Amino acid sequence: MADAAATPVKKDPQAIIAEAVNAVSHIATLPEITLKIIQLVENPKSTAQDLNKLISNDPALVARILKVVNSAFYGLPGQIGSINRAIVLLGLNAVKNIVIAASLAKLFRGGRVSPQFSAKDLWTHSVGVGVMSKLIVGRLNNQLPDEAFLAGLIHDIGILVELQGLRDGLVETAERASKETRRYIDIETEVIGVDHQALGAGLTSRWKFPRSFTYVTGHHHQPLSLAPECRWLTSVVYVADHVCVQSGIGYGLTCKGEGIDPKVLEDLKLLPETLAELTRELPEALKETEAMLA
Numbered sequence: 001m002a003d004a005a006a007t008p009v010k011k012d013p014q015a016i017i018a019e020a021v022n023a024v025s026h027i028a029t030l031p032e033i034t035l036k037i038i039q040l041v042e043n044p045k046s047t048a049q050d051l052n053k054l055i056s057n058d059p060a061l062v063a064r065i066l067k068v069v070n071s072a073f074y075g076l077p078g079q080i081g082s083i084n085r086a087i088v089l090l091g092l093n094a095v096k097n098i099v100i101a102a103s104l105a106k107l108f109r110g111g112r113v114s115p116q117f118s119a120k121d122l123w124t125h126s127v128g129v130g131v132m133s134k135l136i137v138g139r140l141n142n143q144l145p146d147e148a149f150l151a152g153l154i155h156d157i158g159i160l161v162e163l164q165g166l167r168d169g170l171v172e173t174a175e176r177a178s179k180e181t182r183r184y185i186d187i188e189t190e191v192i193g194v195d196h197q198a199l200g201a202g203l204t205s206r207w208k209f210p211r212s213f214t215y216v217t218g219h220h221h222q223p224l225s226l227a228p229e230c231r232w233l234t235s236v237v238y239v240a241d242h243v244c245v246q247s248g249i250g251y252g253l254t255c256k257g258e259g260i261d262p263k264v265l266e267d268l269k270l271l272p273e274t275l276a277e278l279t280r281e282l283p284e285a286l287k288e289t290e291a292m293l294a
Contacts, residue, residue, distance in 0.1 A: 017202040023165035041096040071292040116174035125250025132240035158200030177253040
């Protein structure tokens with residue numbers, strides 16, 4: 001009879017997610033000002049004046065927002081010198097997204113943890129996916145390019161949870177994914193018990209992000225598994241993710257060797273030639289955005 005100790009007890013996936021998100025207390029809590037801004041903007045009774053008052057108490061944040069607003073990312077005419085003017089021109093939601101993006105940049109700081117993985121590479125990839133998502137949405141005439149940018153920026157946030165709370169599993173996953181042809185998320189599930197999508201969805205729920213971001217973090221490798229009315233933004237990020245991996249932008253193991261599902265392009269009404277054109281625009285747009293977030 002086989003030794004019972006030879007069979008490891010499998011942990012419940014929900015328990016793994018809860019434990020990992022709880023373990024990363026310094027990442028699972030965004031800066032207090034950021035959380036207050038999210039709450040304020042999500043409240044339909046809030047005004048531009050309320051947001052202006054809250055942000056104006058943090059001079060460093062004011063400087064970062066004005067840097068972003070005056071960058072090529074928004075292409076606004078002339079220099080914007082006040083937060084109030086930025087809110088009037090861009091709206092509460094766009095300013096909230098800028099604040100979140102600025103807060104996230106700090107969470108990706110860190111050195112190389114293995115030959116196959118560094119937080120800096122993950123940040124480069126995440127910014128690339130954000131920029132490509134924004135380009136796609138701009139071309140499809142959607143009105144939320146800054147939301148698409150933020151969705152792309154946070155899509156792999158679950159890997160950051162692994163970096164902080166499940167580092168050995170992340171290192172093993174990256175090492176195996178660099179050698180094997182199986183899907184990254186399948187290797188991850190085998191090694192860790194869940195994939196980075198489940199961890200990302202757990203973290204964005206904890207942060208009380210809008211549900212569309214939980215869909216993105218939780219389903220960006222299989223957007224068509226979502227209901228048609230819930231998957232538009234997730235499908236955009238899925239395409240952007242594949243483009244960035246194929247283009248060698250940052251951490252590239254998550255969908256290495258995988259083609260873009262034509263059904264997703266069809267669902268988005270995104271022509272392959274349009275995608276090729278946007279891919280050519282990506283390097284220049286990425287350079288501008290990296291400078292903006294530096």
